Amino acid sequence: MDIRQLQYFLAVVDSGSVNRAAAQLFVAQPSVSQSLRRLERDLGCELFQRAGRKLVLNAAGHSLVEPARELVRSLDVARATVGAVGGLRGGRLLIVSMPSQSVSPLSSLISRFLDRYPGVEVGVMTATRPDDVCDALRAGTAELGLVAFPNGPLREPGFRIEPVEHQSFIVVARRPDDLPDGDRPLQYEDLRGKRLVVGQPGTGMRRVADAILMATDCRIAVQIEQREALLPLVLDGAGVAVVAESWRSLALAAGLTVRELATDEILHVSLVLPLSPLSPAAAAFRDIAGLA
Secondary structure (H helix, E strand, O other), X not given: OOHHHHHHHHHHHHHOOHHXXXXXXXXXXXXXXXXXXXXXXXXXXXXXXXXXOEEEEOHHHHHXXXXXXXXXXXXXXXXXXXXXXXXXXXXXXXXXXXXHHHHHHHHHHHHHHHHXXXXXXXXXXXXXXXXXXXXXXXXXXXXXEEEEEEXXXXXXXXXXXXXXXXXXXXXXXXXXXXXXOOOOOEOHHHHOOOEEEEOOOOOHHHHHHHHHHHHOOXXXXXXXXXXXXXXXXXXXXXXXXXXXXXXXXXXXXXXXXXXEEOXXXXXXXXXXXXXXXXXXXXXXXXXXXXXX
C-alpha cells in the first residue's frame, strides 16, 4: 500500500466514480482502476460494492476513509512544512466558513493574513451549519473552519475550538419608517405584524427569528437558502430581517436601516482546528486570528 493508492482511493470516494476521479487527478482511467485493485490486494479485501460502473463503499471501505485522509493530510503537511523552512512564501490554505462569518470576521482575517503572507493562495468554502463545517474538516476538504454557535462555544469531539469573537444581532429594514421610531434597541414586540425574511433552520439567525415568531404575530415572508440574497430581498421590500452583527457594514453600504435588537442570544465565533499538526499556512492563520 502506498500514498498514491490512497489518494486515488479517496478521489473515487469523493467523486463517486473511477472516471470522474481520473478526470480530477488528470490521469487515465485504467491507472485509477489498477491502483484500486492493487490496494484491495494489499489489504486482502474489497473496498467497494460494484454495480455496473457505480462504486459504493462497503464496510471495509468506510473503515479506510478516515485513516487514509489522515495519512494523505500528514504527507501534505510534511511537504508544506519543509517548503516553508525559508519562510511562508507560497502554497494554498483552504478554509470552510459559515456564510455570515465569511462576511466578518473572515474577510478581515484573510486581508491581515495576506498582508503578511502575500504568496499564499486562500480558498474559502461555505458551509451552512456548524456540523457542515466539521464534516468538511473530517473529509479533508479544508484545513480550518470558522463557525458561529449560539450562546456558547461549539463543543465537538475530535477538534480544537479556539474563540475568535462574539456577535450580537441586528434588524435590517428597507426604510427607517419600516421600524418603530427611536434609537433604542428593538424589543421582539416592536416587530409585531412585520414580515420576516429568514434563512434556513439550524442557524443562529434563524433561531432568533423563530423566537420573534413565537413571541409576536410576525410571519415569514421569504425563507431562502442563499443567505447572500437576504439583503437584496429586504432592499426590494420583501420584509425585514434579523441578521448577525457581521452584516452591519454591508447593510449600511446597501442603504438599509439598521437597528440593534434587544436579545439574550449571542453568537460565539470560533476557529475549528483538527487535532493533528497544522500546515505552516494554517498555523500562521490561526496565529493571525488570535490577534484579532
